[in-house]
Amino acid sequence: MASVASAIDARGVSKVFRGAGQDEVRALDHVSVAIRENEFFTLLGPSGCGKTTLLRLIAGFDFPTEGEILLYGDDIAMLPPYKRPVNTVFQNYALFPHMTVAQNIGFGLEMLGKPKDEIAGRVAEMLRLVRMEELKDRRTSQISGGQQQRVALARALAPRPKVLLLDEPLSALDYKLRKDMQIELKRLQHETGITFIFVTHDQEEALTMSDRIAVMSKGRILQIGSPRDIYERPAERFVANFIGETNMLKGKLGKVSKDLADVTLHAGPKLKATVPETLPASGEVTVVIRPEHARIAPGGKTAGLLKGELENIVFFGTDTHFHVKLNDGSPFIVRQQNASSEAPGLSIGSQVSIAVAENSARVLKD
Amino acid sequence: MSNAEAVAKKFRERDIFGRWLLSFPALFVIFIAAVGPLFVMLLYSFMVKGDYGDVKYWQFSGDGWFSVFFQRDIFDDTVSVADAHLLILWRSIRLAAMTTVLTLFFGFPTAYFIATRPEGKRELWLFLITIPFWTNILIRTFAIQETIRNEGVFNTVLMKLGIISSPIQIMFTDTAVLLGMVYVYLPLMVLPVYASLEKLDFRLVEAGYDLYAPRLQVLWRIILPLTKPGIIAGSILVFIPAIGAYVTPRVLGGGKNMMLGNLIELQFGQGRNWPLGAALSITLMIIVTVALLFYVRNASKSGAGHGH
Structure with missing residues (x-):
């Protein structure tokens, strides 16, 4: 039993906050998710979607209204935070300002009653792990944001938690530092072998770092899957919109065979699209096409292609975005890499045609 | 130019x-x-x-x-x-120190309670704390006298309930003076402690819990060190008026349980010894200054070296 148990298994967890009057806020609505051992798992969603609430329930700062939270098979939902072998990296680090870097890192071990020399050894090991040896005697107010981030990580990792919770830990850092820390976090997770549960609203961060992602909205989990799954086969409109740029075209569902279906787009051509397990009953469907899965060419003659008028060209360095208004009026974006000789001689206002890569379209279930 | x-x-x-x-x-x-x-x-x-x-x-x-x-x-x-003077000096220091400790003991949980209320409701609680300030200190002190004197509410109730057979003598003891001073100076401790608790980042408290510190350890290792400025300010605000208190020991302590304030008053009044009164006043000032220097330095030092 213990060997197959998930690191964290949330079962039908709800959390209702009661406001001043009669108003209730249902922050989590029957959420179930199993997080595997040694996994980098991300809870992704806009602010207010319940991702931080779920994290706080796992940490023990709040208690669920209903449902259970299992840690390797044991229900921990009602344990106080200081009795859970789970540690948190807080959004603004929450380092103790009256202690040095080393004292911060050693605090958890000290509270666990570890012997002094063991604490000293472990603190030194942690300082080495996050490359902060030289600053161990500094006050936390005397180090930079990126360094505080490392100390917060070291402090949470020092007691060897079974699960590490990270609450938007990178959001306070600037772009360059955030990129470095993303790699750093992956390295730490790999080296320590600890299960990471990472909360973020940044879809790019989620895609680059995670083993699996749970996309959340309005207190519910909409889809759980690998970054590729989530990106290429979004199940719902919200997921498709939230992650990456996307084109959505309406169409009529034709013949469905196993996981491929014929869809006749209102904008013209017929194409094959992958389908989810459940389909809308009406036959009226939305198809998602990622901008990089389309190619643009001048002229509007070729049959079987999307056609429209080029409205704008935006240069992005590595690639270029072409904004097209299709013949039925719907907008469509094509992203093409700026590979040397390929620059298609297009001008704004000209007629263009768009080809969609085979099987890259996806039918949404809503 | x-x-x-x-x-x-x-x-x-x-x-x-x-x-x-x-x-x-x-x-x-x-x-x-x-x-x-x-x-x-x-x-x-x-x-x-x-x-x-x-x-x-x-x-x-x-x-x-x-x-x-x-x-x-x-x-x-x-x-x-002059052992009478030294006794009064010692009593003043002792009662003022005990008042400071007791106001902290009762004031800190009070301030913590207020600081953890929802934002809109804190003002109401603070307002309730400051209400006694509106009444003259003399009237408040007489009210305590009414409560604790031998025929007062406290003794009457206990006797009616049969818990005691004769009244407990509280009036004209050090206990009465202490009780009165703790009551009068409590808000002076609550307000500055509240001010620093209100600024306390409660995520640090959560971080403490997260790192396996149970409640008492969180209080001892995180909340107290971080609210030290408020505790120091409150202690100063209570200790200074308490060591020079006049009204409370006069009313509740009677003639036998004088404190420095009463002794000084005596010299400028019936005693007709102004130089002694002036010298006693300056002695009081010196005690307060030395005590504060010692306290503040000690407190900030233990803060810096906390957790070794």
Whole structure:
């Protein structure tokens, strides 16, 4: 039993906050998710979607209204935070300002009653792990944001938690530092072998770092899957919109065979699209096409292609975005890499045609 | 060129004069209201006492300071230690220190309670804390007297309930003085402690819990060190008026349980020994200063070295 148990298994967890009057806020609505051992798992969603609430329930700062939270098979939902072998990296680090870097890192071990020399050894090991040896005697107010981030990580990792919770830990850092820390976090997770549960609203961060992602909205989990799954086969409109740029075209569902279906787009051509397990009953469907899965060419003659008028060209360095208004009026974006000789001689206002890569379209279930 | 320099210099001088003029109100308060009277007190403490109070001006003697610590027998002129004064001195320090500790003991949980209420409701609780300030201290002290005297509410209720057969003597004891001072000075502890608790980042408390610290450890290792400025301020605000308290020991302690304030009043009144009164006042000031220096330095040191 213990060997197959998930690191964290949330079962039908709800959390209702009661406001001043009669108003209730249902922050989590029957959420179930199993997080595997040694996994980098991300809870992704806009602010207010319940991702931080779920994290706080796992940490023990709040208690669920209903449902259970299992840690390797044991229900921990009602344990106080200081009795859970789970540690948190807080959004603004929450380092103790009256202690040095080393004292911060050693605090958890000290509270666990570890012997002094063991604490000293472990603190030194942690300082080495996050490359902060030289600053161990500094006050936390005397180090930079990126360094505080490392100390917060070291402090949470020092007691060897079974699960590490990270609450938007990178959001306070600037772009360059955030990129470095993303790699750093992956390295730490790999080296320590600890299960990471990472909360973020940044879809790019989620895609680059995670083993699996749970996309959340309005207190519910909409889809759980690998970054590729989530990106290429979004199940719902919200997921498709939230992650990456996307084109959505309406169409009529034709013949469905196993996981491929014929869809006749209102904008013209017929194409094959992958389908989810459940389909809308009406036959009226939305198809998602990622901008990089389309190619643009001048002229509007070729049959079987999307056609429209080029409205704008935006240069992005590595690639270029072409904004097209299709013949039925719907907008469509094509992203093409700026590979040397390929620059298609297009001008704004000209007629263009768009080809969609085979099987890259996806039918949404809503 | 030199003409321009002269003009500039003149303006500069006028500017400096203007600045001094602007700081006049502050200087007036500092010198006339604070430093001046202190100097007068110091002067009085070294003068010869007048026969009917007052002092004999510009006749200097060390008698005032001498009798702070020593007394001369009226009959045989032998010198002995003024143990009555030392007893009062010791009682003042002891009661003021106990008052400070007890107001902290009761005030800290109160302040914590208020600081953890929802934002809109804190004002109401603070308001309730400050209500006693609206009543004169004398009236509040008499109210305590009414409660604890032998025929008072406390003893009557206990006797009616059959818990005690004769009233407990609380009035005119150190306990009565302590009770009165803790009651009167409690808000002075609650308010500054609240101010620093309100600024406390409660995520640090969560971080403490997260790192396996149970409640008492979180209080001891995180909340107390971080609210130290408020605790120091509250202790100062309570200790200073408590050691010089006059009304409370007068009403609740009676003539036998004098504190320094009462002793000083006695010298300027019935005792007709102004130099001694002045010397005692300055002694009180010195005690307060030394105690504060010691306390503040100690407190900030233990803060810096916390957690070794």
